Amino acid sequence: xxxxxxxxxxxxxxxxLHDAMEADATVLALGEEVADPExxxxxxxxxxxxxxxxxxxxxxxxxxxxxxxxxxxxxxxxGYRPVAELMLMNFSTVAxxxxxxxxxxxxxxxxxQTNVPMVVRTATGSGLGTGGQHCDFLEAxxxxxxxxxxxxxSNPSDAYGLMRSAIEDDDxxxxxxxxxxxxxxxxxxxxxxxxxxxKVVREGTDLTIVSxxxxxxxxxxxxxxxxxxxxxxxxxxxxxxxxxxxEAVLASVAKTGRLMVVHEAVKEHGVGAEIxxxxxEELFGKLKAPVKRLGASFCPVPFSKPLETAFVPNPATIxxxxxxxxx
Amino acid sequence: MSNYPMPSSDQLLDIxxxxxxxxxxxxxxxxxxKSGRLVTPYYSARGQEIIPASVMxxxxxxxxxCTIYRGTHDMVAKNFPxxxxxxxxxxxxxxxxxxxxxxxxxxxPETGSMVTTGxxxxxxxIATGLGWAAKLNxxxxxxxxxxxxxxxxxxxxHESLNFAGVFDLPVIFLCQNNLYAEHTSMAKSTRVDRYSxxxxxxxxxxxxxxxxxxxxxxxxxxxxxDRARAGEGPTLIEAMTFRxxxxxxxxxxxxxxxxxxxxxxAKDPVPALRKxxxxxxVADEVALGAMEAEILAxxxxxxxxxxxxxxxxxxxxxxxxxxxxxx
Numbered sequence: 315x316x317x318x319x320x321x322x323x324x325x326x327x328x329x330x331l332h333d334a335m336e337a338d339a340t341v342l343a344l345g346e347e348v349a350d351p352e353x354x355x356x357x358x359x360x361x362x363x364x365x366x367x368x369x370x371x372x373x374x375x376x377x378x379x380x381x382x383x384x385x386x387x388x389x390x391x392x393g394y395r396p397v398a399e400l401m402l403m404n405f406s407t408v409a410x411x412x413x414x415x416x417x418x419x420x421x422x423x424x425x426x427q428t429n430v431p432m433v434v435r436t437a438t439g440s441g442l443g444t445g446g447q448h449c450d451f452l453e454a455x456x457x458x459x460x461x462x463x464x465x466x467x468s469n470p471s472d473a474y475g476l477m478r479s480a481i482e483d484d485d486x487x488x489x490x491x492x493x494x495x496x497x498x499x500x501x502x503x504x505x506x507x508x509x510x511x512x513k514v515v516r517e518g519t520d521l522t523i524v525s526x527x528x529x530x531x532x533x534x535x536x537x538x539x540x541x542x543x544x545x546x547x548x549x550x551x552x553x554x555x556x557x558x559x560x561e562a563v564l565a566s567v568a569k570t571g572r573l574m575v576v577h578e579a580v581k582e583h584g585v586g587a588e589i590x591x592x593x594x595e596e597l598f599g600k601l602k603a604p605v606k607r608l609g610a611s612f613c614p615v616p617f618s619k620p621l622e623t624a625f626v627p628n629p630a631t632i633x634x635x636x637x638x639x640x641x
Numbered sequence: 642m643s644n645y646p647m648p649s650s651d652q653l654l655d656i657x658x659x660x661x662x663x664x665x666x667x668x669x670x671x672x673x674x675k676s677g678r679l680v681t682p683y684y685s686a687r688g689q690e691i692i693p694a695s696v697m698x699x700x701x702x703x704x705x706x707c708t709i710y711r712g713t714h715d716m717v718a719k720n721f722p723x724x725x726x727x728x729x730x731x732x733x734x735x736x737x738x739x740x741x742x743x744x745x746x747x748x749x750p751e752t753g754s755m756v757t758t759g760x761x762x763x764x765x766x767i768a769t770g771l772g773w774a775a776k777l778n779x780x781x782x783x784x785x786x787x788x789x790x791x792x793x794x795x796x797x798x799h800e801s802l803n804f805a806g807v808f809d810l811p812v813i814f815l816c817q818n819n820l821y822a823e824h825t826s827m828a829k830s831t832r833v834d835r836y837s838x839x840x841x842x843x844x845x846x847x848x849x850x851x852x853x854x855x856x857x858x859x860x861x862x863x864x865x866x867d868r869a870r871a872g873e874g875p876t877l878i879e880a881m882t883f884r885x886x887x888x889x890x891x892x893x894x895x896x897x898x899x900x901x902x903x904x905x906x907a908k909d910p911v912p913a914l915r916k917x918x919x920x921x922x923v924a925d926e927v928a929l930g931a932m933e934a935e936i937l938a939x940x941x942x943x944x945x946x947x948x949x950x951x952x953x954x955x956x957x958x959x960x961x962x963x964x965x966x967x968x
Contacts, residue, residue, distance in 0.1 A: 371777070375807075380797050381797075384800075385766065385773050387770055388707075388767040388773065389770045390770070391750075391767070392705070392770065392771045393778065396770075411797075412766055415760055416767060421963070422741055422962055423741060424738050424742055424746065424748035424961075425736070425739035425740070425961060426961040427738065428755065484964040485963045
């Protein structure tokens with residue numbers, strides 16, 4: 315397991331699915347176009363699975379998001395570990411009854427007699443000109459739902475490791491794949507990464523930036539820029555949004571005294587609000603500046619390129635906000 | 642119809658045993674509610690007893706059932722133990738779901754009651770998934786989705802019947818058509834005169850039967866279940882029936898014409914079956930009386946034990962949300 319290989323996130327998740335299905339015959343995959351005759355997924359995340367594991371364990375389904383998630387829930391209650399794909403995160407809206415009323419709640423409502431060990435893979439992210447219904451970040455909805463876990467990796471190694479853990483988890487996990495960072499190859503490790511554990515990806519002493527997905531890469535760029543200006547920024551990749559790693563964030567902010575949360579989802583009622591509130595509750599007297607949140611503008615994702623670019627935080631706006639906190 | 646298998650005398654007697662258990666149990670629930678001792682929303686299935694009593698002749702505890710808020714009759718017919726059912730209705734910790742699910746979420750996997758949903762139509766996608774699990778594990782199980790006529794007009798119906806058809810899943814879609822979707826008549830809900838006609842649109846078998854006739858109901862269900870076990874795919878069974886106690890207990894049912902109600906009440910299927918058993922000398926008055934007394938005693942014991950039991954401790958709020966207890 316010490317070996318590494320250069321690959322992108324698509325290949326890393328594909329490897330995780332292959333390894334999980336090989337290791338455990340109860341692991342299944344389903345979704346639109348996930349089997350090999352249909353291309354093994356729109357970007358190939360599920361490539362090779364049906365050829366290797368057969369077309370009963372791997373289903374290319376009709377375009378039926380409710381039935382896809384319902385089938386995954388039923389299979390999970392029936393003793394399997396399905397990995398269902400909702401091609402894009404916005405398509406989760408047509409399966410919300412299955413996700414929120416059923417997957418998240420069945421363990422509790424049955425008093426622990428049943429549980430839903432399923433993973434829902436779903437892709438999203440602006441920057442590709444797909445407009446208002448194909449690239450929203452909706453993680454706050456699921457993080458707000460008791461019974462659901464939410465994972466969003468920022469790199470191939472975490473994607474591999476978190477997918478393996480998500481499949482082994484006994485509760486439903488929404489696994490969000492950020493499309494703009496799908497394609498960059500990096501040296502990848504193949505170790506399981508525990509859910510609920512953030513990672514300090516850069517150490518610093520003056521400001522903590524908590525982030526996930528593409529925004530982690532922006533935060534790291536900003537940390538390098540500010541280092542040249544004599545400021546030391548700590549960057550935390552949250553990795554699991556629910557349950558989030560309070561200990562890691564509180565320990566970091568206790569050290570730096572300053573916090574900025576950066577995500578691509580709109581700021582209003584978002585993940586940043588929850589993290590900011592907990593930090594205020596726990597560290598009020600120790601903060602050197604008000605907690606800052608950065609998120610997308612409070613509007614649907616726009617189409618026109620200049621609008622789309624301005625819609626989300628970027629290294630320049632993140633750096634500007636960081637300088638204001640550090641001033 | 643004439644090709645359907647017929648129930649034996651023993652099976653006909655067992656249909657009555659299950660039906661009278663459902664009826665007596667329902668009457669006791671209503672009595673306890675009216676006394677104020679039992680506080681719960683309750684959707685009585687009085688009048689629909691023959692359907693599950695007949696269908697469940699052809700399944701075992703290992704077969705799956707997903708039913709709905711109007712579903713205690715289905716579960717009683719499928720051997721759901723009355724003691725843990727009553728404790729759950731009363732919100733006690735000794736309930737099947739530790740009092741955390743209640744009337745609309747009764748669950749008992751040991752007897753195959755896998756999911757009870759409070760959402761119209763949502764039994765179908767999950768039952769479809771349990772059908773996939775059954776197909777994968779090769780034990781020859783069937784999965785029954787129970788739902789009402791109102792659910793035929795929600796998207797989950799369409800997605801589930803199509804999905805189960807595409808993959809030849811062993812699912813019985815059991816529509817208990819009591820002619821009223823909450824307060825709205827079937828005539829005002831659809832242009833078709835029989836919901837079973839829709840099966841043709843999915844390329845699956847569909848039949849309409851008199852659900853209040855034990856022989857017809859038994860025959861159609863056994864035929865469909867045998868087909869499902871043999872790998873011949875799903876069936877939509879539309880079982881015509883009538884409910885006597887409105888949508889939710891307390892609903893005066895003024896939207897049902899008085900003559901229609903009176904005509905159906907005069908044909909109450911449970912006393913009708915009792916009379917038939919006596920007329921055909923399947924059982925005599927003494928035997929049926931003893932059976933009914935034994936059932937009443939069991940219900941009595943279940944009610945008493947339920948009220949004597951403790952309510953769940955508030956620490957239960959932290960349990961069964963996830964596999965690990967919340968902090």
